[in-house]
Amino acid sequence: MKLNRSSRMAAVALAAGLLLTTAACSSDSSSGSGDAAAGVADGKPLDPNATVTISIDCAPGADQAAGKANYADDLALFKTKYPNVTINAKPYVGQCEVPAQQTAQYKAHDETGAFHAYFTDRDATLNSGDAQDITKYVNDETLPGFSSMLPSVKDNMTVDGKVYALPINYYTTGLVYNRDLFKQAGLDPDKPPTTWDELQAAAKKISALGNGITGYEDYSGGNTGGWHFTSELYSLGGKMVTADGKKAAFNSPEGKQVLKRLHDMRFTDQSIGATPVTQWADAFPPLATGKVGMFLGAPDVVKHLIEVLGADPKAWGLGPMPGATGPGNSLGGGDLYYIKKGQTPNQIKAEIAWINFQYQTPDSGQFNYARAKTLAGSSKDPVAIAIPQPYFWAAESPQIKAITESLKTNGNLPLSNYDPYIKNPTKSITEPPAAQQLYKILDTAMSAAMTDANANLDSVLATAESQANQILANQ
Incomplete structure (x- = not known):
């Protein structure tokens, strides 16, 4: 043709x-x-x-x-x-x-x-x-x-x-990272972090480069905050809802760990920037301009960075979703x-x-x-x-x-850059019932973790749990 x-x-x-x-x-x-x-x-x-x-x-x-x-x-x-x-x-x-x-x-x-x-x-x-x-x-x-x-x-x-519907896209979440910043920070761009401890340590090294560069960014609004909370919860083995789908299950050790780590990265390590990322598109300009080292996302994030924002095609790597002791479960x-x-x-x-x-x-x-x-x-x-x-x-x-x-x-992209993602397939877990409603509730928790140095994260998560239970009871 x-x-x-x-x-x-x-x-x-x-x-x-x-x-x-x-x-x-x-x-x-x-x-x-x-x-x-x-x-x-x-x-x-x-x-x-x-x-x-x-x-x-x-x-x-x-x-x-x-x-x-x-x-x-x-x-x-x-x-x-x-x-x-x-x-x-x-x-x-x-x-x-x-x-x-x-x-x-x-x-x-x-x-x-x-x-x-x-x-x-x-x-x-x-x-x-x-x-x-x-x-x-x-x-x-x-x-x-x-x-x-x-x-x-x-x-x-x-x-x-x-x-009722026909699919046009299907994804599993992984780690999008800037290979150039990895090299500058003394990190191996062919070996991205596969645990959250490794990610936190890498983010500190990247942030130490200065010049307004931060190691990691995450969402805290527009339903995207709750979406990423869910992804990070799954990666640690946590659950959003009970097996029958009638009650929230995220007020758990894993859920608390998600918020505490982000709070520590923002206010102790200062490896998350001070500007909240509250909408889907807000995350990408800092990535495209080399101001952020790592971000959780599907592979199409790389496509967006290259085609829409003109980022260097060779700069991007993909790794598996980090977990507790190795690659974790991935939100599909x-x-x-x-x-x-x-x-x-x-x-x-x-x-x-x-x-x-x-x-x-x-x-x-x-x-x-x-x-x-x-x-x-x-x-x-x-x-x-x-x-x-x-x-x-x-x-x-x-x-x-x-x-x-x-x-x-x-293909016209450096496929070897994506080997860590391709060669480390992770278990995909589907999104929870009433997902967008739960995500909206959990935006508040993610925002508290990354914008309030004095946030009572246990209280914030308990409030979100109560609100989520009301929603799930009406499903």
Whole structure:
């Protein structure tokens, strides 16, 4: 297949009659296509001749030049297979999903036809009443590789055996670190810390470099603080909730250890900076400019640093999630698309076809590494290829085998930098029930640990436990 240069991608998409608009909304998707039959609600793929208009959110926006160009190209390529499908794609800038905005969207019921959510949003999404049961539409014909998807992924797609969502990303948390700062601090960049004691010691050495450099940073707001608390708790063997999911379990020795260590790093070691990191995007500029040595994150953090913030591709290493005595358990999560209720069968089939094409097909969409390599060679904008990321399928699946071969041919990043992460796989634990609500509560605990030198951490955690129990009792 001939690949389009980045300068032509947007034009190709527009010439194909596709719309990339900031105004796409649920009215596009729920009203149906006025000049096409509704279609049949079954497990057959979309008829290539069907005429249908759909809408989808979370398309790359103005801050993602490479991603935006690729997406436009993919829309055009999809049009060659489904010439009568029009996709209204709603772009985003910064973070695709902001919890407060999502809550308002669910309340107003104004989602796009296919709408983004995180694994943590399942309860809120289903409680909104807007998610369509797509079980009858999904199989190995409409979604090749469906039967080979990992159990941890399928668990987040389904409820009571019914399929409600399709995955587009799956991750396990690790340690993102600046290899250059490691070298300057006398640390081995090929051997990142694998325990929290080692991480704390490394952070002190990096902070000793001076010039406004700190060894480590962590979140304390915007639901991201509670998210990282959960990840760190899991890494020590702790639990967020009891086995029946009805009570909080984080007010434990492990939970207290998380907060105490962060408090010590901030106020005793001074290896965490004084400026709170309260929103998802706030963490990345200090990393990209070499002012922070280490941060917990999924591999796509490296992609963001390179492509969005222009960081040096060679500067970054990935290590496993630190634990108590070695690599610890890792928080697993990801992104999904739900399908909105009230659409015609053909709209649902078209959305499934697009999601499969763009996010789940080797050598296509996000896995089109050959195209990405061509773009990297011709574009002034940085393009990161071969970020190690857990995918949706079992290791022996045809999908994983095809993706692995493509990366060997087309990757442009120093894969050896990520060996500590790749060669030390950790157990993945899924996010807790009512995750976003619990994360919001625990933001306060994380903030206290890193902003209040005199914080009573036991009291803070006990208060969070009480609030969490009220939420869990109503699930």
